[in-house]
Amino acid sequence: MKCRRCRGAAVIELRRHNAAFCGPCFELHVLEQVRKAIKAFSMFSDNDKIRVAISGGKDSLALWDILVTLGYTTTGLYLGLGIGEYSDVARETCRAFASTRGLELREVDMPTRLGFDIPSAAMAMRRPPCSACGTSKRHLFNDVALEVGADAVATGHNLDDEAAVLFGNVLHWSAEYLGRQHPVLPAAPGFVKKVKPLVRLGEREMAAWCVVRGIDYQIDECPNAIGNRHLGYKEALNQIEERSPGSKAAFFLGFLERGWPRFADSAPADDQLGTCSACGSPTTAEVCTFCRLVERAGGHRGHEPLSTPVAFGVRS
């Protein structure tokens, strides 16, 4: 197997691209795909302050590494979810990544700062943990970005993630969710711009990036995620992809081109949003979903800053 670019020995085959690459040329391929996504969807300008939401997993650490490599100004944001040992390992992995590279990292520890964790919130809400976790991440990453200032929050959602979410969305044909599924959610009053620069890269590519670049990431999946619906959708799509490489990309990128524009008007407009009576965030209800979750889980919000900086000297 030879590298498509330099004809040297290849280390990874990408059936979807009908290509194989050696390590250095694979890095170029990944950077090119991210550049392409950033440009196609007008994600950033060169001098934007980008906050990268990191979990300690391969995708978010690879994303941070890629954005730094591309020369962007970044800060990592880590959210401690309080999911036992899983969260302990995640935090140490993020800290090690940032300190080795001399990068700026900010942390929000939910149990100490908000007085509850994801498992107890899920129990209090009688909802799956992934639901409480998603609500918390969406809200808190936005709040921290507003707190520290940001032109955009970047998340590590890759092509496999987006295709699986899209599959779930078309299974229900929720026009609102379909209208919101885009690699860029523009800034709006109370909302920082959200971007997903990895939408042109699959899970396997992100794992390979970490290997090639020597990134230590947390390999274990979150124990709460095992067996959830999202993973079922991924499996179903993997079977289709196995048989017809490129199906996932055609599904998601085809949606962006020919499906999304027909649903784009279904997301609630800014002027339909009111203000949460508890925290002031934009919401369609009187109290936003996150504040209801905090209340039910017996947590507290308080007025002190959400995030704390974790300092590590200067980049060498």
Next chain:
Amino acid sequence: MKCRRCRGAAVIELRRHNAAFCGPCFELHVLEQVRKAIKAFSMFSDNDKIRVAISGGKDSLALWDILVTLGYTTTGLYLGLGIGEYSDVARETCRAFASTRGLELREVDMPTRLGFDIPSAAMAMRRPPCSACGTSKRHLFNDVALEVGADAVATGHNLDDEAAVLFGNVLHWSAEYLGRQHPVLPAAPGFVKKVKPLVRLGEREMAAWCVVRGIDYQIDECPNAIGNRHLGYKEALNQIEERSPGSKAAFFLGFLERGWPRFADSAPADDQLGTCSACGSPTTAEVCTFCRLVERAGGHRGHEPLSTPVAFGVRS
């Protein structure tokens, strides 16, 4: 397990409806679902002449039986595809069904009437047999219906079929195909109305209908279909359904309600269609796909009637 309606012993459980039925109450359930589909999509009027496209399989024979039970005026149309023993068994199955019930049947035998069969057409076109077969069925059922007169051609596509086709269509986001995927394709110059009255019923329900009603149907799948993409889509959806009963119905019926209207304008309008220079059918090309297939397969069209009536005395 008790019947939901009469509390007698149930013979079939339908997880999607969270219900079980005895034989007679299951029949009522099926008739109700078909009535509901006919009404919701304005498929027929009471005195319409309905031509039922039958293959010998469970769905199309069940459909014919159901439409007769509901009191509609029907004729069966059978198309001999020339797929070896499979087609021989299919023809005999259809004839036996019609003769036992004293129903009117018309047949078109492709090898004798058109001078080619599906396997040779597929080879000549270098396309999968299912593609040549689909093209032939669409064209010939329409032609026969025009020949004998019809208010509608009804086909036995069930919920599983439609969900799998929809899955294929969203994987590619072809706006044109999505715009055309509806249980009713209205009549247009050169086109008879096409309807799919079984879209609210799954494969298992159709098989159960045949068992309960004592219908002998061809159980073997077409040998050409084995391993095709469509079956791969069905499998993927079956896994989702297994985990969340009702997913397939939500997917397809949700599409009709909230997806289809956003694509309905994408099917080519009547005034964009020209006339096939070989057969006079509406087409977007100079020669329609079916006539190109006939030519390449070395077949002929001729001017004699396409279909022959198969007579069986009178219904007892």
